[in-house]
Amino acid sequence: MAMTSMLLQAQGITKTFVEKAGELPTLRNVSVHARQGEFVSIIGPSGCGKSTLLSIVAGLVTPDEGRVLLHGNVVTGQAGLVGYMPQKDLLVPWRTVLDNVILSQEIAGVSRRAARAKAMPLIEGFGLGGFASAYPHTLSGGMRQRAAFLRTVLFEKEVLLLDEPFGALDALTRSTMHEWLLGVWNKLSKTVVLVTHDVDEAILLSDRVYVMTPLPGQVKAEFAITLPRPRLYDLVLTQDFLKHKAALLSALRDSVALAGAS
Amino acid sequence: MSAGRRVLPAATRTAPEGKTRRSSPLMAASSGYLISLLLGLIAIAIWQAVADFSSLKQWLLPSPWEVLQAFADSPALIMRHAAVTAEEALLGFGVALAIGAALAIAITQSRLAERALYPYVIASQAVPVIAIAPVLVVWFGFGLLPKIVVIVLITFFPVTINMVDGIRNVDPEMMGLMRSMGASRWQIFRLVQLPSAMPYFFSGAKVAAAVSVIGAIFGEWVGANEGLGYFLKYSSAQFLTARVFAAILVLAVMGLALFYAVAFVERKTIPWAKRARHTASQ
Numbered sequence: 001m002a003m004t005s006m007l008l009q010a011q012g013i014t015k016t017f018v019e020k021a022g023e024l025p026t027l028r029n030v031s032v033h034a035r036q037g038e039f040v041s042i043i044g045p046s047g048c049g050k051s052t053l054l055s056i057v058a059g060l061v062t063p064d065e066g067r068v069l070l071h072g073n074v075v076t077g078q079a080g081l082v083g084y085m086p087q088k089d090l091l092v093p094w095r096t097v098l099d100n101v102i103l104s105q106e107i108a109g110v111s112r113r114a115a116r117a118k119a120m121p122l123i124e125g126f127g128l129g130g131f132a133s134a135y136p137h138t139l140s141g142g143m144r145q146r147a148a149f150l151r152t153v154l155f156e157k158e159v160l161l162l163d164e165p166f167g168a169l170d171a172l173t174r175s176t177m178h179e180w181l182l183g184v185w186n187k188l189s190k191t192v193v194l195v196t197h198d199v200d201e202a203i204l205l206s207d208r209v210y211v212m213t214p215l216p217g218q219v220k221a222e223f224a225i226t227l228p229r230p231r232l233y234d235l236v237l238t239q240d241f242l243k244h245k246a247a248l249l250s251a252l253r254d255s256v257a258l259a260g261a262s
Numbered sequence: 263m264s265a266g267r268r269v270l271p272a273a274t275r276t277a278p279e280g281k282t283r284r285s286s287p288l289m290a291a292s293s294g295y296l297i298s299l300l301l302g303l304i305a306i307a308i309w310q311a312v313a314d315f316s317s318l319k320q321w322l323l324p325s326p327w328e329v330l331q332a333f334a335d336s337p338a339l340i341m342r343h344a345a346v347t348a349e350e351a352l353l354g355f356g357v358a359l360a361i362g363a364a365l366a367i368a369i370t371q372s373r374l375a376e377r378a379l380y381p382y383v384i385a386s387q388a389v390p391v392i393a394i395a396p397v398l399v400v401w402f403g404f405g406l407l408p409k410i411v412v413i414v415l416i417t418f419f420p421v422t423i424n425m426v427d428g429i430r431n432v433d434p435e436m437m438g439l440m441r442s443m444g445a446s447r448w449q450i451f452r453l454v455q456l457p458s459a460m461p462y463f464f465s466g467a468k469v470a471a472a473v474s475v476i477g478a479i480f481g482e483w484v485g486a487n488e489g490l491g492y493f494l495k496y497s498s499a500q501f502l503t504a505r506v507f508a509a510i511l512v513l514a515v516m517g518l519a520l521f522y523a524v525a526f527v528e529r530k531t532i533p534w535a536k537r538a539r540h541t542a543s544q
């Protein structure tokens with residue numbers, strides 16, 4: 001039973017980048033997992049290998065050691081099985097917002113017409129109402145991220161890997177996005193692995209949070225966020241939230257200090 | 263509600279234009295052309311004055327008026343030769359676009375093709391076309407073919423080089439995103455690499471358009487019995503310098519026309535390139 005609910009696992013992932021300048025041990029024996037319908041965050045200082053871990057889980061980079069399992073099957077190095085939203089929005093300038101978000105549908109062989117018809121009803125819910133036929137450069141940063149997110153959702157996989165989707169946004173827009181994401185996530189019933197270095201974001205959105213160390217990235221701690229759902233943005237002001245925050249922050253600080261000492 | 267929201271992108275879109283409108287883009291553009299026209303007129307006036315007051319003979323320095331007369335004397339003759347050259351230039355240009363693009367695609371899609379072809383693509387530009395043109399005539403005769411070969415030889419290069427850069431310039435993360443969505447290599451090429459390379463392709467095509475006319479003249483110079491190159495050659499041999507200048511003017515107009523035709527097609531086929539550049543440079 002525990003095995004069947006374990007949707008996604010990365011086990012003992014180790015990766016060293018070999019450059020002309022020398023070897024860069026980036027990930028060391030990292031294991032993370034997500035159960036069906038779970039929202040998991042990975043938090044760590046900048047440059048600790050979070051994006052590398054996600055691209056390994058997405059099958060875009062092959063690890064030196066370790067494996068990735070989906071539904072208990074080994075899928076290491078296989079791309080195209082999970083939804084992946086990279087750090088940059090990567091909307092293409094020659095397609096309208098609508099045609100950008102249906103890119104994965106088109107790749108899957110769905111006709112443009114059918115894909116558009118499928119995407120159109122979602123446009124409004126993703127805060128892009130009225131912008132379907134606009135070009136990406138006319139969109140605000142927050143809207144671009146939502147378009148990129150909708151593109152990931154329309155790939156229609158159970159797992160979504162999100163790499164700092166709100167990292168480039170200002171604090172105000174980011175908090176609006178958090179509130180919005182809390183709302184849509186309920187309806188989407190997806191399993192999410194979110195990479196971030198924002199503590200509030202991790203606590204507010206997640207069921208579980210992994211804390212990583214600076215390079216080479218290792219998992220130093222794991223927290224269950226026991227705050228009840230549905231959550232609203234006001235939660236960040238509550239005593240419960242602050243307790244979680246204090247624990248997470250001290251774990252983060254310890255992990256950084258640990259790396260500095262070694 | 264959706265109508266109210268629609269206001270926003272429109273507003274952001276007009277913002278950069280609004281900035282330039284204060285200095286009136288229409289006036290700026292037309293005053294640019296006005297200056298261009300003025301420069302031309304000044305040059306012609308100086309030319310006319312020098313020709314009138316210097317002791318140089320007409321066959322050494324014909325005045326603009328005499329050039330105009332040379333054209334007016336035999337417009338049908340010049341235009342007949344011009345039509346031949348235009349046909350060669352257009353055909354050669356078309357073939358160069360096709361070959362140039364095909365080479366770029368081969369070079370970027372296959373490591374083997376890159377290693378096998380790229381050195382020759384670059385080495386081809388060291389070939390002194392003037393020197394081998396006579397040989398081409400021996401090989402291919404006096405017809406259209408040697409001219410096309412010369413034009414292609416000197417115009418495919420900017421197309422290929424620019425397009426290779428364009429295809430390679432695609433963000434590696436975009437390639438990763440496409441792979442993560444299960445895209446095949448063909449889909450990545452068709453949906454991402456090719457569209458992103460289009461602005462580069464057109465840059466190369468504009469260079470090729472401007473040069474293709476010269477290519478046609480090269481080809482005709484060494485072996486032809488019609489075309490502006492042939493006309494130029496025998497006119498200059500007879501010291502009909504005014505005619506030479508008249509033919510050169512016609513050539514210049516041809517080059518301009520071809521260049522602007524390509525620019526026009528570019529604006530029609532990839533309107534997004536200009537808009538995106540506009541925002542990127544803000």
Ligand SMILES: Nc1ncnc2c1ncn2[C@@H]1O[C@H](COP(=O)(O)OP(=O)(O)OP(=O)(O)O)[C@@H](O)[C@H]1O
Nearest residue numbers: 017019024026045046047048049050051052053197
């Ligand atoms: N393809 C690569 N080749 C070589 N080194 C790489 C490659 N990708 C990442 N790295 C290096 O691995 C380290 C971790 O990078 P990564 O992007 O995974 O960190 P991150 O935690 O996502 O950082 P950030 O929070 O800034 O996004 C960095 O030092 C980076 O330079």
Ligand SMILES: [Mg+2]
Nearest residue numbers: 050051052087
């Ligand atoms: Mg990153």
